[in-house]
Amino acid sequence: MRFRHAKLVLLAALGLSLLVSLAADRIDPYVLFVLYNIGIYIILAVSLNLINGYTGQFSLGHAGFMAVGGYTAAVITNQFGALNPFASGVLFFGALLAGGLLAAVVGLLVGLPTLRLKGDYLAIVTLGFGEIIRVIFQNMDLVGGARGLSVMHGYTNFFWTYGMVAVTVYVVLTLVHSTYGRGFIAVRDDEIAAEAMGINTTKYKVTAFVVGAFFAGIAGGLYAHSTQFLTPGGFNFMQSIAIVVMVILGGMGNTPGVILAAILLTLLPEGLRWVAGVEHLPGIAKMHPLGWIGDTRMIIYSLLLIVLMLTRPQGLFTWRRKIAEAAP
Amino acid sequence: MTAVEQVQNVLLKVEKVTIRFGGLTAVSNLDLQIGGNELVGLIGPNGAGKTTVFNLITGVYQPAEGEILFDGRSVVGSKPYRITARGIARTFQNIRLFSSLTVFDNVRTVFHLHLRGDIRHALWRGRAFHDEEESIAGRVMELLEIFHLEKLRDAPAKSLSYGDQRRLEIVRALAAQPKLLLLDEPAAGMNANEKTDLMRLIQFIKDRFKISVLLVEHDMQVVMGICERIVVLDYGVKIAEGKPDEVRRDPKVIQAYLGD
Numbered sequence: 001m002r003f004r005h006a007k008l009v010l011l012a013a014l015g016l017s018l019l020v021s022l023a024a025d026r027i028d029p030y031v032l033f034v035l036y037n038i039g040i041y042i043i044l045a046v047s048l049n050l051i052n053g054y055t056g057q058f059s060l061g062h063a064g065f066m067a068v069g070g071y072t073a074a075v076i077t078n079q080f081g082a083l084n085p086f087a088s089g090v091l092f093f094g095a096l097l098a099g100g101l102l103a104a105v106v107g108l109l110v111g112l113p114t115l116r117l118k119g120d121y122l123a124i125v126t127l128g129f130g131e132i133i134r135v136i137f138q139n140m141d142l143v144g145g146a147r148g149l150s151v152m153h154g155y156t157n158f159f160w161t162y163g164m165v166a167v168t169v170y171v172v173l174t175l176v177h178s179t180y181g182r183g184f185i186a187v188r189d190d191e192i193a194a195e196a197m198g199i200n201t202t203k204y205k206v207t208a209f210v211v212g213a214f215f216a217g218i219a220g221g222l223y224a225h226s227t228q229f230l231t232p233g234g235f236n237f238m239q240s241i242a243i244v245v246m247v248i249l250g251g252m253g254n255t256p257g258v259i260l261a262a263i264l265l266t267l268l269p270e271g272l273r274w275v276a277g278v279e280h281l282p283g284i285a286k287m288h289p290l291g292w293i294g295d296t297r298m299i300i301y302s303l304l305l306i307v308l309m310l311t312r313p314q315g316l317f318t319w320r321r322k323i324a325e326a327a328p
Numbered sequence: 329m330t331a332v333e334q335v336q337n338v339l340l341k342v343e344k345v346t347i348r349f350g351g352l353t354a355v356s357n358l359d360l361q362i363g364g365n366e367l368v369g370l371i372g373p374n375g376a377g378k379t380t381v382f383n384l385i386t387g388v389y390q391p392a393e394g395e396i397l398f399d400g401r402s403v404v405g406s407k408p409y410r411i412t413a414r415g416i417a418r419t420f421q422n423i424r425l426f427s428s429l430t431v432f433d434n435v436r437t438v439f440h441l442h443l444r445g446d447i448r449h450a451l452w453r454g455r456a457f458h459d460e461e462e463s464i465a466g467r468v469m470e471l472l473e474i475f476h477l478e479k480l481r482d483a484p485a486k487s488l489s490y491g492d493q494r495r496l497e498i499v500r501a502l503a504a505q506p507k508l509l510l511l512d513e514p515a516a517g518m519n520a521n522e523k524t525d526l527m528r529l530i531q532f533i534k535d536r537f538k539i540s541v542l543l544v545e546h547d548m549q550v551v552m553g554i555c556e557r558i559v560v561l562d563y564g565v566k567i568a569e570g571k572p573d574e575v576r577r578d579p580k581v582i583q584a585y586l587g588d
Contacts, residue, residue: 008454171451179458179464182437186426193424198441200414205368207447253428302383326433 004161009023013166019127021159030288031160036226038266043168045246045262046255050172052244053253055208056122056188057115058229062216062243064130068106069099069217070224071143074151077225082153092155096221103217104210106133111209118191126234130240138232138314144194148231156226164222165280168215175211192227249308251315260317269301340508345394347496354380355564357392358394362508367534367541369555369572371548373584377564378544379421382510386418387411392585396440399507413441415438417506421513421544427486431477431496432468434485438503439464468503474536475529491522495529502533508540509533515550522548523547527554543564548585552576560584 003009024032044062050057073095080091114125143149175181186194187204195201224230246265250258307318344361346353349416355377362368383389385396389449396403401410405539410471426434433546442464449457471479475495480488485496494514503510508541511530515523545551551572558575560568562584568575 003453004458170529174451174453174507175447179440179443179461180445180447180450182429185429185433186437189428190424192388193420193426194411194437196388196409196418196420196424197500198417199437200407200409216337279341304569307380 001158003174003177006170010166010170014163018159019167020162021157024158025316034228034266034270035158036156036222036262037162038166039244040222040226041163041221041243041262041266042165042259043222043256044243045214045250046168046172047212047219048243049250049253049255049258050175050184051212053182053204053206053251053258054172054176054188054249057205057208057251058234059126059212060123060237060240060244061110061126061130061133062212063235063239064110064134065103065107065213065216066220066223066239067133067137067230067232068103068213068220069096069193070148070220070235072102072217073099073221074224075143077153077155078149078151086093088153089153092153092225095155096160096218100214103172103220104214107210107213108206110207111213112184115205127237127240130235134232134235135168143230145192146232148229151224151230154225154228156222159220161226164215164218166236168218169255169259170217171211176255177227179217184264188253223231235284245305249305249312249316251318254315254318257315257317261315264316268304269298269314272300303319335366336362337364338362339399340363340385340542341395342381342385343395343397345396347380347384347389347391347531353564355384355391356562357563358564358566360566362506362540362542365534365538365540367530367543367554369551369558370542370544370561371551371558372544372561374546375563376561376584378561379512380514380559380564382542382544385411385510386416411503412506414424415505415507416510417501417504417508419494419501419512419514420515423490423493423497424494425485425497425500427504428484428493430482431472431488432465432481433498434496435468435471435503436464437466438500441504453563471503483580491515491525494518494526498529498533502537506539510543511541511543511545513544513546515545515547525551525581526550529583530554535560 044066048059048062051057076098078097083091102257110126110129114122114129115136117125137143138146176184183194183199186197186199187201191201227259242265246260249265250261338361340360341360345350345355345358345399347355352471355496358364358381363374370376370381377391380389384391385403385509387403387406387410398411398414398416399508403414403416426437429437443460445457446461449460469478472481477492477496477499477576486494486498498514514524514530527550530541535562543551543555558570558572559566560578560581567580567584568578570578
């Protein structure tokens, strides 16, 4: 696969998201909100897949980079009042980019000292860094501290969300599907051999980390302008774990699988909410035949995860690898 | 030590190299030279320090004392990947392929050393990128064909047989276009027939690619069969050096291998 027409596909995807975006006022706002969430989680999962899946560096700090991007973009757009659509588009794009770049810088600062660690040790250290970032925001009065930060403008729309999804997928896939990019997988498969074959393993690991952090920052900016309210608690390590679960469930280093997993795991809690129907009205919930699901929604979600992991440890959407292993 | 003086156009020069691990001196005051297009064997009983010498040359370990010159410049203090880029490639005693990558990709990955484009080319996917990828694919297939691995090009490396994996590891090292190839016990785990094939293969590589080979081997039969010069290590000290026949008769070597 050399993706000869990669750029055309990217342009088509951007055009398509623009078209859908123009018709977005016909879509139910709740559905639209869920669609944004799906897009945001696809960006998060696909970018984390570059670090955890392709390069094999188990990072648990993705929510931290998301927070950096989210707060940065929100602070920037909050400086401006209502603007005309074009100006607000430019502003939002700039804010997203700034959030991504700052997240990438933080990723570089975190990555340089930590990426000499391996496996569990790296996981623990990145978890620690993610928490440090969250605690910094919690104690920063400029962004409301623990009270949270209101984001004045709901700039996130279908075009920005899925345009960024397209860009993320494009970057990760074109990067990995090149002679240069095979180095990421070589580092994952055998770091010592990779180094002996002339691969600057540190540079590859840091590159994966920085690119991954950049897109996590972009996702954070989209999230901020979709929910329009940020709290540091929203970026705790449970959030990081949710993204890691998507990568593992989709299959490490399997981008289409990870996209499907992100869709599925974002829809699942929403779908259960749908079944429960009336979870926010306790009196009615008791009368509703499926009302009990409302309270146990997250338990069902967790149980499903356990079942999925037990039955398909190689990833829900990984078929090819299984065949490869079956060969003599 | 007449053999040492005979080395022509020295490619690798190890001078008085010593390395210690805690109280143990793994390699002591070692001198070793390899000439251009020369096949040198490094032998010795278990634990003699053969693999340690490899790790010193390739930059995995740093010598406590001494100097290692490759092509006239020191490699001491260089990172392993830089030493590979300068022209020393190796294989491993326990095979270390990129197991989930295909045979083709295992070799292709190494070609990034010769890439003109970088990460931006991969992202932009312009004509330059596609042209370069195509030429790399051609060169990879050429190498695979030489070693009769072309039919396995799309098989994951881990699915190959033991012998094919060994061969692929050598092909992968050759993709780095080295001037010096280090083979770490390539005959380990092979039967007599496979060993004969391997000897032929090593000889072929030396002649076809015009490179120098340093062969670490436990197996006397393989080393005696193909090496032009042999260096014998015991407890980290060089105890003999010379042509296979000279080394074979050396009482110190016999004693090291057979005991008192």
